[in-house]
Amino acid sequence: MPDFDLQDSLNFLSKLTPRRAWNAARVLSSYYISKWTGKAVQWGYPVSVSFEPTTSCNLRCPECPSGLRAFTRPRGMLNEPFFRKTMDEMAPELLYLIFYFQGEPYLNPDFLDMVKYASQKGIYTATSTNAHYLTDENARKTVESGLDRLIISVDGTTQDTYEQYRVGGQLEKVLAGARNIVKWKKALKSSRPFVFFQFLVVRHNEHQIADIKRMAREIGVDQVRFKTAQVYDYEKGNPLIPTLEKYSRYRANPDGTFAIKNTLSNHCWRLWHDPVITWDGLVVPCCFDKDAQHRMGDLKTSTFRDIWRNETYRRFRKDILHSRKNIDICANCSEGTKIWG
Numbered sequence: 001m002p003d004f005d006l007q008d009s010l011n012f013l014s015k016l017t018p019r020r021a022w023n024a025a026r027v028l029s030s031y032y033i034s035k036w037t038g039k040a041v042q043w044g045y046p047v048s049v050s051f052e053p054t055t056s057c058n059l060r061c062p063e064c065p066s067g068l069r070a071f072t073r074p075r076g077m078l079n080e081p082f083f084r085k086t087m088d089e090m091a092p093e094l095l096y097l098i099f100y101f102q103g104e105p106y107l108n109p110d111f112l113d114m115v116k117y118a119s120q121k122g123i124y125t126a127t128s129t130n131a132h133y134l135t136d137e138n139a140r141k142t143v144e145s146g147l148d149r150l151i152i153s154v155d156g157t158t159q160d161t162y163e164q165y166r167v168g169g170q171l172e173k174v175l176a177g178a179r180n181i182v183k184w185k186k187a188l189k190s191s192r193p194f195v196f197f198q199f200l201v202v203r204h205n206e207h208q209i210a211d212i213k214r215m216a217r218e219i220g221v222d223q224v225r226f227k228t229a230q231v232y233d234y235e236k237g238n239p240l241i242p243t244l245e246k247y248s249r250y251r252a253n254p255d256g257t258f259a260i261k262n263t264l265s266n267h268c269w270r271l272w273h274d275p276v277i278t279w280d281g282l283v284v285p286c287c288f289d290k291d292a293q294h295r296m297g298d299l300k301t302s303t304f305r306d307i308w309r310n311e312t313y314r315r316f317r318k319d320i321l322h323s324r325k326n327i328d329i330c331a332n333c334s335e336g337t338k339i340w341g
Contacts, residue, residue, distance in 0.1 A: 005223065008194045011148060015095055015124045023047065023093040024273075031272040038266075040317035045093040045308060047273040050287055051086075052101035053078045053108040054279060059130055060167040062240075072291045078279040080110040082299075084117055086277065089304050091121040099127040100151075101276050101287060106133035112145045119146030128153065128198070130169060134177025136184075142193065143184045150193040152178055152221070155200045157211040164204050165240075175219065182220040196223040201247035202240040234258045268320050268330070275308075283307050285316055288330070 026044035034041045055075040087094075097118050105111050105127050118125050126149035134142070134152075142150065154174055156162030162171040181195055199205070199212050209226070216224045228249045229240055241258065242248050250258040270286045277283055281299035282292045294316065297307030307313065319327060 005194070007191060008149070008222075011192065011194070012096075012124050015122050017122070019092055020047075020095050024095065027273050031267075031269060034272070034317065034321060035267040038321050040314055040321060042272065042309065042314070042317065045305065046090065046275055047094070048096035048098070049090065049094060049274065050098045050101050050276040051078065051083065052103065052277065052279045053099050053105040053111050053114070053127075054103040056107045057102075057104045057130075058107070058132055059104070059169050061165055062167065073278070073282075074280060076279050077108050078110075078114070080114055080117075082281065083114050086281075086299060086304065087118055087121060087123075091118075091123060094123055096124045097126070099125065101278065102290060104130055104133070106138065112138075112141050112147075115142075115145040115147050119148070124148045126151065126193075130166065131174040131177035132169065134180050136180050139177065139180035140184045140188075142181060143188050143190050147193040150181060150195045151198050152195065153200065154178075154197045154212060154215075155202070156205045157208045157215055161205050161208060165200065165202060175215075178219050178221055194223075195221045196225050197221055198225050198227055200227045200229050201242050201244065202229050203242050204239075206242045206244050206247065234260075266321050266323065271317050271320055285313075293328075 023044040024047050027047055030041045030043035033039075054077045055073075056077070087097075099105050099111065099115060106129055108114075111127075115125050115127070125147050127147065128151040131152045131154075152174065153166070154162070154171075155165045156171065159171045162174075163169055178195065178197070181193070185191070185193075185195075197212060197216050199209070201209070213224050226247060228247055229242075230249060234241065234250050238258075241250055245251070249261060251261050252258055268286075275283055275285065275296070276287055276289065277299065278292050283296045283299065283304070284292045285294055285296060296313045296316065297310055299307070302310075320330070
């Protein structure tokens with residue numbers, strides 16, 4: 001779940017209904033009971049979900065399966081009728097929906113129509129974009145869609161720094177897209193979407209942290225947030241690992257090798273409240289399962305409610321509670337144990 005500022009928090013809370021609040025209380029209590037007892041208890045249905053609009057992307061970021069064109073699963077676009085059908089089932093309990101898993105959401109031509117559909121159901125909606133498709137027209141449609149949160153990836157304040165990670169990207173297009181959104185928010189007198197620059201801190205851009213804050217103020221976005229980078233080959237060091245320890249998921253050992261900072265406790269909040277649904281209807285446990293190797297079920301053949309409580313999901317939650325470090329997608333994870341923030 002996301003972090004909020006005051007205005008964003010009030011907007012988020014406005015989406016609560018008695019049914020959603022009761023569901024969230026059930027989910028939270030079952031998570032703590034599971035954590036304390038070691039038994040996989042699951043009450044309620046997801047408070048949030050990530051839905052994948054597409055696997056396609058215009059960029060070639062070096063640590064991203066979509067950018068590397070390295071998926072082992074099928075590629076494609078989320079179909080709007082299928083999305084609507086799934087939302088109709090999940091909406092009564094669902095509070096937060098992020099339109100993102102892999103790929104660039106704006107490449108799906110029906111993306112903003114799906115945002116609008118979810119928004120009309122009173123669900124808090126969010127997406128993450130590289131902002132290359134935030135033309136003036138798309139910016140207006142984005143504001144009109146009712147999108148609540150827009151995450152814009154800006155990983156450098158100069159073109160040469162930006163393109164070292166966002167390979168094939170054009171920084172000026174990103175900034176122009178951000179300006180378009182800010183312009184249409186003002187023109188349409190809308191407080192939404194809450195817009196923030198997400199700055200992935202890596203070694204080659206860590207010197208620009210102060211610059212991105214200044215740039216955000218000048219453009220008029222709501223906030224800047226800094227994200228630590230997940231790298232796949234970190235044990236022997238990696239040129240992406242920043243020297244600023246505060247912004248690194250990894251710590252240096254005396255022998256020169258690297259290890260993940262956090263300890264992998266045997267529990268994970270995501271497994272109780274926040275599944276991922278791929279463009280073609282596979283339900284997977286979290287966003288670290290990039291290739292959908294841990295398939296909890298398939299919405300083409302089962303309802304979500306049946307999948308959420310099936311034996312595969314129960315067994316996976318049980319495995320998390322007993323030996324999280326032995327699950328491959330958890331081995332390089334620095335999230336999952338925090339609740340809403």
